[in-house]
Amino acid sequence: MSLLKLDRAVKNFGGLAAVNNVSFEVHKGEIVGLIGPNGAGKTTLFNVINGFYSPSKGDVFFDGKKISGMKPHILCRMGMARTFQIVKPLKRLSALHNVIASAFVRANTRARAEEIAVEALKFTNLYDDRDVLSKALPIGKRKRLEIARALATQPALLLLDESFAGLNPSELNESIEIIRKIKEKGITILIIEHHMKVIMSISDRIVVLNYGEKIAEGTPHEIGSNPLVVEAYLGEAQDA
Amino acid sequence: MVKKAVPFIALAALLVFPLVVKSDYYQHLMILVLMWVVIGSAWNLIAGYTGQVSFGDAAFFGTGAYTAGLLVTKLGWSAWWGLFFGGITAVLIAMPFGWICFRLRGAYFALATLALNEIMRHIATIWEKLTYGMLGILIVQTFASKLPYYYISLALAVISLITVRLVMRSKYGYYFLSIREDQDAAESMGINTHHYKMISLVIAAALTGVAGALYMNYMGFIDPHVVFSLHDISIMAILVGIVGGVGTQYGPAVGAFIMVAVQELFRTGGYGLISKLAKASGSETIISLSEFITKAHVMGFGILVVVAILFLPNGVVGDWNKITRLVLQKKIKGG
Numbered sequence: 001m002s003l004l005k006l007d008r009a010v011k012n013f014g015g016l017a018a019v020n021n022v023s024f025e026v027h028k029g030e031i032v033g034l035i036g037p038n039g040a041g042k043t044t045l046f047n048v049i050n051g052f053y054s055p056s057k058g059d060v061f062f063d064g065k066k067i068s069g070m071k072p073h074i075l076c077r078m079g080m081a082r083t084f085q086i087v088k089p090l091k092r093l094s095a096l097h098n099v100i101a102s103a104f105v106r107a108n109t110r111a112r113a114e115e116i117a118v119e120a121l122k123f124t125n126l127y128d129d130r131d132v133l134s135k136a137l138p139i140g141k142r143k144r145l146e147i148a149r150a151l152a153t154q155p156a157l158l159l160l161d162e163s164f165a166g167l168n169p170s171e172l173n174e175s176i177e178i179i180r181k182i183k184e185k186g187i188t189i190l191i192i193e194h195h196m197k198v199i200m201s202i203s204d205r206i207v208v209l210n211y212g213e214k215i216a217e218g219t220p221h222e223i224g225s226n227p228l229v230v231e232a233y234l235g236e237a238q239d240a
Numbered sequence: 241m242v243k244k245a246v247p248f249i250a251l252a253a254l255l256v257f258p259l260v261v262k263s264d265y266y267q268h269l270m271i272l273v274l275m276w277v278v279i280g281s282a283w284n285l286i287a288g289y290t291g292q293v294s295f296g297d298a299a300f301f302g303t304g305a306y307t308a309g310l311l312v313t314k315l316g317w318s319a320w321w322g323l324f325f326g327g328i329t330a331v332l333i334a335m336p337f338g339w340i341c342f343r344l345r346g347a348y349f350a351l352a353t354l355a356l357n358e359i360m361r362h363i364a365t366i367w368e369k370l371t372y373g374m375l376g377i378l379i380v381q382t383f384a385s386k387l388p389y390y391y392i393s394l395a396l397a398v399i400s401l402i403t404v405r406l407v408m409r410s411k412y413g414y415y416f417l418s419i420r421e422d423q424d425a426a427e428s429m430g431i432n433t434h435h436y437k438m439i440s441l442v443i444a445a446a447l448t449g450v451a452g453a454l455y456m457n458y459m460g461f462i463d464p465h466v467v468f469s470l471h472d473i474s475i476m477a478i479l480v481g482i483v484g485g486v487g488t489q490y491g492p493a494v495g496a497f498i499m500v501a502v503q504e505l506f507r508t509g510g511y512g513l514i515s516k517l518a519k520a521s522g523s524e525t526i527i528s529l530s531e532f533i534t535k536a537h538v539m540g541f542g543i544l545v546v547v548a549i550l551f552l553p554n555g556v557v558g559d560w561n562k563i564t565r566l567v568l569q570k571k572i573k574g575g
Contacts, residue, residue, distance in 0.1 A: 072427040072428045090421035093418075104414055150428075
């Protein structure tokens with residue numbers, strides 16, 4: 001059954017269609033990768049799904065309900081969480097307080113919020129850094145803090161926007177492990193990623209965007225051998 | 241341990257203060273300090289903790305003051321009812337204002353609060369049938385002694401500090417800080433930013449309105465230029481917050497103390513020292529210069545803000561460790 005469904009979603013900025021007629025579904029329990037060259041409209045699409053933008057045309061459905069135009073905070077309550085490509089830590093709060101603040105969505109008391117937060121921090125291997133101000137964390141940990149904060153809202157669907165960018169190899173493996181564990185918890189994931197090795201190894205299915213339009217959809221194997229995709233995306237990588 | 245005891249020691253000192261210091265003048269200054277603790281704490285909640293900087297606290301202060309005054313002149317009630325209704329009318333002003341203007345972010349919101357300040361002052365000036373315009377409102381004070389006013393002010397100051405503390409320890413506190421740090425992140429964390437900014441503003445407006453009603457009761461006279469004053473109320477509130485320490489629990493309390501002292505220092509020309517010196521010198525230029533300085537307390541405020549931002553960006557309370565380190569170093573060097 002589909003948890004997220006886009007039906008010919010369009011987002012125009014003036015005369016530019018940043019997202020043009022994109023339709024696809026994400027099923028419960030899946031990891032779906034969203035890839036495409038720079039400027040393909042991936043983050044814009046996230047903003048449309050997440051409610052920061054409302055679609056110019058077309059609709060977005062979450063768990064069977066039409067959510068086009070709903071605000072992010074309402075979608076968060078409904079079970080959709082996201083991370084940001086350009087991380088947005090609450091700078092002058094410690095890692096723990098960052099996550100407590102987001103855990104309040106599912107907690108009535110401060111103690112319960114802290115319980116959820118501690119669990120999320122342990123899950124993302126940040127528990128030892130809980131008292132560090134988030135502006136003092138290195139980028140790898142800030143990326144994981146974004147994930148911890150999203151997890152603390154106990155989502156059904158998690159939107160990850162380039163959570164692997166800028167990580168060193170050991171951090172990369174750590175993060176892949178975390179994504180796998182998130183999937184085991186039964187959380188559905190839609191992930192934007194540039195790192196081809198990562199996206200090919202963790203995704204169940206991949207959707208490819210180019211110039212705001214969906215040019216391909218399929219299993220990692222199918223995508224890897226799709227000539228359109230190779231030309232638009234992987235071709236560049238081979239040349240380099 | 242010592243730090244935790246400081247507020248209680250301060251409270252104890254404040255409780256016995258008017259019994260020890262009998263001077264009306266100093267009791268008057270302390271009443272003003274305590275009133276500014278209330279206003280400063282309120283400003284700190286919306287600006288310091290929630291990050292929505294307000295340049296228009298006088299709008300709520302004046303509304304509270306006028307409510308208290310009008311209860312006497314129009315309804316014949318006691319002005320003390322203003323402590324309750326002043327808070328409520330301030331909230332009634334804050335709600336539609338916040339509902340519309342919280343769509344604006346950062347500096348744009350600050351400008352809107354500035355406009356609210358000016359609008360309220362003009363209304364109070366022009367709507368003569370209700371407010372008596374520039375004539376202002378004169379009421380008979382309840383007490384001849386300063387003591388009752390002092391203890392009522394102290395109670396209100398303590399209540400506002402406790403209110404802010406309780407709010408900041410709850411879910412609301414986390415939400416206010418999240419909004420201050422990053423509004424988009426807060427939205428994606430399930431926080432209805434518009435709603436929680438409103439809550440923060442409403443609490444701040446209520447406290448500021450109560451302070452305004454207290455002012456009416458204590459001073460016995462208000463007019464639009466006094467209680468809707470941009471520099472004497474709105475800017476002063478910001479200074480109390482910045483000098484004391486933005487986003488710190490006791491910053492406004494310390495800031496209130498410093499700012500009332502500074503204001504008084506300017507108003508009296510260094511407690512009359514400047515004019516005495518000027519007269520002693522006999523030079524016309526110096527005498528007129530001394531008069532200028534005495535009148536230029538607003539400029540003095542401006543200089544103080546610059547100095548505070550340059551050297552103590554987190555205020556006296558926020559930068560306390562820095563201050564003690566500097567003082568200690570000097571002692572070591574000097575010794």
